[in-house]
Amino acid sequence: MTFIEPLLFWILVPFVALPVLIHLINRMRYTPMKWAAMDFLFRAKRSSTKFAKLREILILTCRCLALLFLAMALARPLSGGWLGSAFSGDSETVIILLDRSSSMSSLDDSGQVNKVQKSVALIQETAAKMPSGTSFVVIDSSTLKPIFLKDTKSLSDPVLFGVTDAGASMKDMVSSAYDYILSANPGNCELWLTTDLQMNSWQPESQDWATLNADFKNLKSNVAFRVLALSNQPSKNKSISIKSTRRVKLEKREILEVTLQVARNYTGPETIQLAVNLNGAETVKQISMTQDSLLLTHQFELASGDDGGFGSFSLPDDKQPGDNFGYFAYGKHVELNTAIVSQEKHSRLLALAAAPPRGGFSNSEVLDSNVLLTKSINDYSLIIWDKPEIEEQLELQLIRYVKNGGQLLVFAQHVKDSKLFSQLEFGAIENAEEYKIGDWNEAIGPLADSLQGESLPVSKLKVTTRQLIKSPGQVLASYEDGQAFLSRIGLGRGTIYYCSTNLSKKWSDLYKGAVLLPMLSRLVSEGSKKFSSVYFESSRYDQQLANLEVLLGDKDSAVKSLHAGVYQKENDVYVLNRPAYEDGEALVDEESLEQIFDGHEFSMFNNSSSAEEDDTQSEMFSLFALLILIFLAVEGFLTLQRPLVKEVTA
């Protein structure tokens, strides 16, 4: 339990002893009286002493408790406070898991304090009341490294422990804590987890939690989990995120298309001022919103010969400043080429799908494998292999191509038990009336949902013939029977994709294009990244991203990769934005957390909002007022109650 006025509480607490003091003074201030019938007094005292003492103690207890609750009520108690729930008293080490992710930038009602600052303040307040000798270790969501704290005051350092634009994985943080406990063996521990309960940070469905839970049970140390949840979300929040950038050459014009998404957690028509920055030139764009989300493409006219630049989109300040910025950058114009190695009739369809006539930015050509050997193979963004055999020399070249960042898509072969690119070992060819695709990754990969959030019609694909692969790598889509439809294997900077069917009508209706077209487009786009010196990444702690030079963004940050912005490292440009999952609004509930920490000592304090805090405080006041009344009533009853005496007439 915490108090809004703790000082007042400590001032009033001594008054609790007042009834005892008065009682003692009264006992000392007795009146002497000569008495004749002493025997009766002694007998009465002897027989009533036990009851009288008990009654006296009860009366005094009631009075003291009434005063104590009055003191507590006046000190404005908060129910289930973090102090009350966090403090168990017998822990030797407190490991603070500090969520510094972008979503923790949410400000309180005053607009001054974000969730990281608030959680730090609560931790410091609690730590001050811990027994001396308690050790404090902090593991923050960005570095995941345990740092021993001399005292919790250093948590106030905004550079080391301030909010970042990086994501957070509670699972990784708890895992880091486990590693620390295992290595340091710090005795009984409490894990204080600060969180905004974001579902994406917790991923309660993950199987890793069960493993972690079991690991913690096997520790010698007793570990208690205390969750400090700050789940309040601003009632009106807008966010912006950059979805893609594309440099297009349309005849003589060069256009930079930036697709961005503006989202908000409320509805109603609204005109939003969008600040646009391109290479330092700032303009304002007005957009009208009626729905909760708007996907829009902004076109910048680039000067001929523009070798690259950067910019940002930003929204006016609101209660969650961490999601009001989106950064982008672009490099010089690159031609996107796709090579299709196929002797099948449907190769023309593949060429069309890889470079749609009105796409305006890519080319495709159907080649024989011999011809490909003569070409500069690394100039291709994507190579599609739709042929049963491969020459050894070309195979080695293609492996090098992939390792250099190229994308290679291989369609099912016709030769059983063959092997390609040292990675793909094919199995039997199977036929059926129809193989339905039951599951596919809609978040990442070539079959991911569109920017508008629409799913590709993968489930409608009709596959009649398929060739299974023995070691599929990462499965991106699978049939209803669990066999892989599309899988990928990372190799160096590039990726080999394997599709278990092909465009032949005898095999599937993939030729219809509804799935094929976006799939190839995305693979081409992915393959083009190797030509660019611009890298789009999520803000994170990464040693390889040390020594970044700030082109756009917060120049004062200590670890720059933790903050969104545009950075340069040698000849490469890094665009760092907060991870998309940080915009998720879904929250994990207490029940799920209890399940995660099942079998361990667990408590959760949800400091959801200041308004609720007042409610809680008020509710507690009523409770204390009720307790005071109860104890006064009991006291009154005990005071007035006398043993009934039968009158005896002599």
Add this chain to the structure above:
Amino acid sequence: MKEIKKRDFLDPELLAKLGRLTVEARRFMEGGFAGRHKSPHRGSSVEFSQYRKYVQGDDIRNIDWRVFARTEKHFVKEFEADTNLRAYMVFDCSGSMNFAGEDDTKFKFAQKLVATLAQLLVQQGDSVGLQAFNDKMIKDLPPRTSPKHLYAIYETLGDLQPSGQTDLITTLHNLAGKIRRRAMVIIFSDFFSDVNKLIDCFSHLHYKKHDVAVFHLIDKAEMEFDLTRPVRFEDMEGGESLIADPASIKGRYLKEFNNYLKEFHDGCLSHNVEYHLAVPGEGAEGVLSEFLLNRLRGSKK
């Protein structure tokens, strides 16, 4: 010049009111003189009692010759013997008798009762003695009839001071052993002793055929115990003191006290001891007139 002592215990108004009443004995008395009370012996009063056959040794003056003339047999005519009574005023002078609530002390109240009764008894020709005691006999004035003796009783009463502990039990047993002839024993005390032992004393007195009456001196404050603030109770007879919150023990105290009163009262009745509760605040007239009238009616309490 002889000092004139003020005797608060003598109340002329009270004596005037009670002066017409007499103190009657409930049992036969054996006095030294002729008086108004019945004796167990045959005497020469005017009240005929019975005839009986003459036996050798009888005074021939008591033969009824008229009966002899009619029957030629010798019969002796017997008459009731009236005698005076000898009253013993047993007066408790222990420290506890000095207790006073809002009224007079129990001691002063008892003085008034003793003096008034002594006056009435002497006035009707009976003998009165005074036995003042605490843990021992302080004064032992044997019963006498003369006004001079009454004066001595007053003197003694005036000189007495309540102090010390009580040993009522021994006193009463000694007294029962000492009084050889039937007498009236009137005891004035708060009787804060063991009830069973007291009843034994009364049994002893009753066995000796004495007419016993007790005036139980209890103060209103002792009966009501209406105290509020914490009190250090100091034993008036020099015993242990006690600090207590009266409110917390009042119930138990009253229960114990009332039980005692009832037990004592019932004990008195069962041994033919006349019981009177004498509360100082309620005045002497009430309790004395009740005592006298009861006796006049010959009723037993």
